[in-house]
Amino acid sequence: MKSFSVSTKIVMGSEGMMEIFQGMQKVLIVTDKFMQDSGKVSYVTKVLEESNIEYEIFSEVKPDPDIDTVAKGAARILEFKPQAVIAFGGGSPIDAAKAILYFATRKQNNSNCKFVAIPTTSGTGSEVTRFAVISDKAKNAKYPLVEDSLLPDYSVLEPELIVSVPPSVTADTGVDVLTHGIEAMVANNANDFTDAAAEKAIRLVRDNLIKAYENPGDLAAREHMHNGSCLAGIAFSNSGLGLNHGMAHTLGAHFHIPHGRANGILLPFVIAFNTDWEDESQECYKKYHEVAKILKVESYTVKQSSKNLINFIRKLLAKLQVPATIKEAGVSEEDFKAVLDDMVKAALADRCTGTNPRNCTYEEVKKLFQKAYYG
Numbered sequence: 001m002k003s004f005s006v007s008t009k010i011v012m013g014s015e016g017m018m019e020i021f022q023g024m025q026k027v028l029i030v031t032d033k034f035m036q037d038s039g040k041v042s043y044v045t046k047v048l049e050e051s052n053i054e055y056e057i058f059s060e061v062k063p064d065p066d067i068d069t070v071a072k073g074a075a076r077i078l079e080f081k082p083q084a085v086i087a088f089g090g091g092s093p094i095d096a097a098k099a100i101l102y103f104a105t106r107k108q109n110n111s112n113c114k115f116v117a118i119p120t121t122s123g124t125g126s127e128v129t130r131f132a133v134i135s136d137k138a139k140n141a142k143y144p145l146v147e148d149s150l151l152p153d154y155s156v157l158e159p160e161l162i163v164s165v166p167p168s169v170t171a172d173t174g175v176d177v178l179t180h181g182i183e184a185m186v187a188n189n190a191n192d193f194t195d196a197a198a199e200k201a202i203r204l205v206r207d208n209l210i211k212a213y214e215n216p217g218d219l220a221a222r223e224h225m226h227n228g229s230c231l232a233g234i235a236f237s238n239s240g241l242g243l244n245h246g247m248a249h250t251l252g253a254h255f256h257i258p259h260g261r262a263n264g265i266l267l268p269f270v271i272a273f274n275t276d277w278e279d280e281s282q283e284c285y286k287k288y289h290e291v292a293k294i295l296k297v298e299s300y301t302v303k304q305s306s307k308n309l310i311n312f313i314r315k316l317l318a319k320l321q322v323p324a325t326i327k328e329a330g331v332s333e334e335d336f337k338a339v340l341d342d343m344v345k346a347a348l349a350d351r352c353t354g355t356n357p358r359n360c361t362y363e364e365v366k367k368l369f370q371k372a373y374y375g
Helices: 014-020 033-037 042-050 067-080 091-107 167-186 192-214 219-239 243-255 259-274 283-294 302-319 333-349 351-355 362-374
Strands: 009-012 026-032 054-061 084-089 114-119 131-136 141-146 154-157
Touching: 009 014, 014 042, 014 154, 026 033, 026 042, 026 067, 026 091, 033 054, 042 054, 042 084, 054 067, 054 091, 067 091, 067 131, 084 091, 091 114, 091 131, 091 141, 114 219, 141 243, 141 351, 154 219, 167 192, 167 219, 167 243, 167 259, 167 283, 167 302, 192 219, 192 283, 192 302, 243 259, 243 333, 243 351, 243 362, 259 283, 259 302, 259 362, 283 302, 333 351, 333 362
Parallel strands: 009 154, 026 054, 026 084, 084 114, 114 154
Antiparallel strands: 131 141
């Protein structure tokens, strides 16, 4: 069943934060060590201190949060008993906070605990999605959680928090936004409402990603990318994603490639696979043509539009200094071949792959990984 909902209240800037925490006595902040040690977390703690709210900081989150971190965080919630949990940081702290709350609630019902997400990168859209990705380091695997209860109650969008993000992170997260928008448009569960959010997100990337990358202090570009990330999150939270994310999850888990970078490397190859049809009337052809129109590279035929789109993405990756292949990302051929079969199985089992517009076999995904490795 296709549906669309936005249950997260989006707050623009810090002005509305006082109202969110009104009447609360305890708040737990979930973040990473850098955000705490650098003092950036004061964006949140200052508001809590002014409101005389007791708080604790759980800063053990690392990139690709794992099961052990989630277990520690859940234990912290059960002990501290906060009225709200604030996720402060990039996708990893937000995903960790989602999983921490999810498992803590299963252990002891605390459904009245509010969940506030404050993203400090413009990429994952996790602040408005029912998705979270948790790693199992022992198995070199990533597990997507998909559950309505993972949706934050509030999301605070503050572009000032993004200004200091280095260009490489701006590039990786910006490509992540583009991938979210494109996959949301072609996903099996896409509809007019998800298309509207995805189309706007893609336009915002088109007009602002290079500006934010080349001039990190461009606050207007930063704000547009932040909003684009959120809109893309709203889109794919309702439509689903696709094979690109199914492959990127396992690729990142095995070789610790940043998620947005993994998405960017794979994106041209996945689009080529999804449009490898003799019949140009296929719905995904039409959707990729629409994406090409938004990016101003469309052609007279939908097939040529798809090729133009692939070329556009490759040129964009080059401008952003994102590797064009898995090999260029620093993965040795020996290491790649050693885990290839495991990655293919993981990609096929990934929940994101289930809404890809084209069904795929084991051999097709294996060949696709190989193309993405060698180019």
